[in-house]
Amino acid sequence: MTEARTAVLTGAAAERGIGQATARAYAEAGWAIAVLDLDGGAAERVAADIGAAFGVAAYGGPIDVADESSVEAAHAAIEQRVAGGALPPVGALANIAGITSPVPFLETTLDLWNKVMAVNATGTYLVTRAFLPGMIERGFGRIVNMSSVSAQRGGGVFGKVPYSAAKAAILGFTKALARELGSTGVTVNAVTPGAVDTNIRVGSTPEQEAAIARDIPLGRTATPEEVAAVFVFLSSDQAGYLQGATIDINGGSHLH
Template identity: 35%
Template sequence: MSRSVLVTGGNRGIGLAIARGFADAGDQVAFTYRSGEPPAELTERGCLPVRCDITDGEQVEQAYKVIEDTQGRVQVLVANAGITRDQLLLRMSEEDFSAVLDTNLTGTFRMVKRATKGMLRARAGRVVLISSVVGLSGSAGQANYAASKAALVGFGRSIARELGSRGITCNVVAPGFVDSDMTRALTEERRTEIVGQVPLGRYAQPEEVAATVRFLASDDAAYITGAVIPVDGGLGMGH
């Protein structure tokens, strides 16, 4: 059965692969993007592009109204949108710390809170939060990013306990290093160094993360909630 799916930050990287995967499976997919133009490969698949800055509560509310008017209440929410502003702690400004937390954590709170209104009425829903291996293991120069991604685990597990009796699941996916525009921009030396830390010896493909998200949103995962699923090639083992 076709469902109403919303993927935040669905215009590139992992979010793009997630939106594409749900659309190819026959779901009605909306995706948010903050700037630029929405990717043609999604609009050609019938996905609904919604411009939305998730740090703005009014934009979030307007985005949901557009989605609900077009494809009904959101049944599956994938909270993927996030930013980085990497810097060593002593050089990190308060603005850089706050901006990352406001997008990655508070922005996710806004999206989840609004989506679960409809899920509660229907007594059914799937929420998947995209965290990071960095949120579990830490990373020098990413105190703000790691803090925001670690917080998603506590946030997601609290929601799982709070809403489980209403048929709503909430799980967290923690990707490791993913082959993307960001990692391709690294020097070959740095890419080799990163891969050397990964037991499987390679980067993840965005589609591998997307497949895990789709599983958690499926009927096969109906009894899974509050879980943190690593898709990191073994990089975060022990955390």
């Protein structure tokens, strides 16, 4: 990376989460980081720890990605720090915040459907809409959206219908936005992990875990760090020709 840039990450505070591992991977690659999460206190602590460990500028604060005014406030807090010189300009946005829907279809409620769509799909829309104008203005940006193998093959122990639909919406969003971005210097791509070993899977039974592993040619779930590496690569200068792509990282569990 030739110039200092900030990577903004949503859903990046959870212990053992993909977001936190991704914040660490960006910092290791020399990025400043802005860690945003529903749990703003945890985001602040995670940012401070990672910033100190890797010697990069770091900010952590609250966001509810499903709430327009919360997204605007988080965006303003970051731009204020950029303007004051505490953070370099935003170069990457990793839309990672998400929630699952482990409920069979006939047990779902409209409330659950709306919530899962709001955090996964509307959240990706709102946060992208907030940070994209600055990226276009600077002529550089990397947006990386968290989808899931559930969008491609449907369902899964945790994925079920609302989650699969919301993660599929993110793929359509990514492709359509990629076409609109043209030669602005901003790219937008999606990542579709299979099962990853995080707390999102807490509550699964040993039988469910064994069934998941049996279905993966590599015979194991991914580590958060393995997924984090894909985000950092998609945000690099070298990834400039990847536009609207879907990058699978699923141990071979879904092959096109």
